[in-house]
Amino acid sequence: MRKIYLVGFMGSGKSVIGRRLSFFLKLPYYDMDREIVKQQGMSIPEIFEKYGEEYFRKIETDFLRNFRDEACIISTGGGVALNEENRKIMRKTGLVFFLDAIFDDIYLRIKNDKNRPIVQKSTKNELEQLFFYRRKFYRSAGHIRVLTENRSIRQIVEYIA
Numbered sequence: 001m002r003k004i005y006l007v008g009f010m011g012s013g014k015s016v017i018g019r020r021l022s023f024f025l026k027l028p029y030y031d032m033d034r035e036i037v038k039q040q041g042m043s044i045p046e047i048f049e050k051y052g053e054e055y056f057r058k059i060e061t062d063f064l065r066n067f068r069d070e071a072c073i074i075s076t077g078g079g080v081a082l083n084e085e086n087r088k089i090m091r092k093t094g095l096v097f098f099l100d101a102i103f104d105d106i107y108l109r110i111k112n113d114k115n116r117p118i119v120q121k122s123t124k125n126e127l128e129q130l131f132f133y134r135r136k137f138y139r140s141a142g143h144i145r146v147l148t149e150n151r152s153i154r155q156i157v158e159y160i161a
């Protein structure tokens with residue numbers, strides 16, 4: 001069995017859904033950001049501040065290239081699907097689900113998050129523009145698009161399962 005990747009914008013529910021899906025399907029779960037934080041011994045804002053976003057993007061690609069060959073669920077960071085190599089690796093090694101949420105819901109979830117450097121440095125308007133810019137990449141990365149609006153976590157998990 002292959003990997004299950006969850007892609008989508010920050011705050012689209014990738015981690016929550018990933019954890020619940022892991023219980024449901026009895027498969028190990030990995031949160032890419034957490035794995036990177038463990039590997040680097042630094043928080044995401046620290047990595048951005050010390051080495052810059054470009055460096056962080058390299059670590060994400062290294063992670064995907066080298067991650068163990070096992071059936072599991074991986075929730076990706078919101079920028080992962082923007083890179084063509086990342087998209088290729090994910091589509092080759094697994095099934096990719098795009099969690100498609102609406103911006104207003106997303107914004108409420110992320111607006112006060114100090115652990116997301118991109119949220120910290122952006123206005124609401126900038127985040128909304130980024131959201132629309134990125135959607136096409138999530139769509140092209142995903143084998144399957146999952147509409148999350150008005151659906152409970154349980155419904156989303158069952159749909160993916």
Ligand code: S3P
Nearest residue numbers: 009010011044077078079116117
């Ligand atoms: C990012 C999303 C974050 C994290 C980093 C950059 C992005 O992950 O990887 O802050 O560029 O959208 P989440 O999508 O889990 O918030």
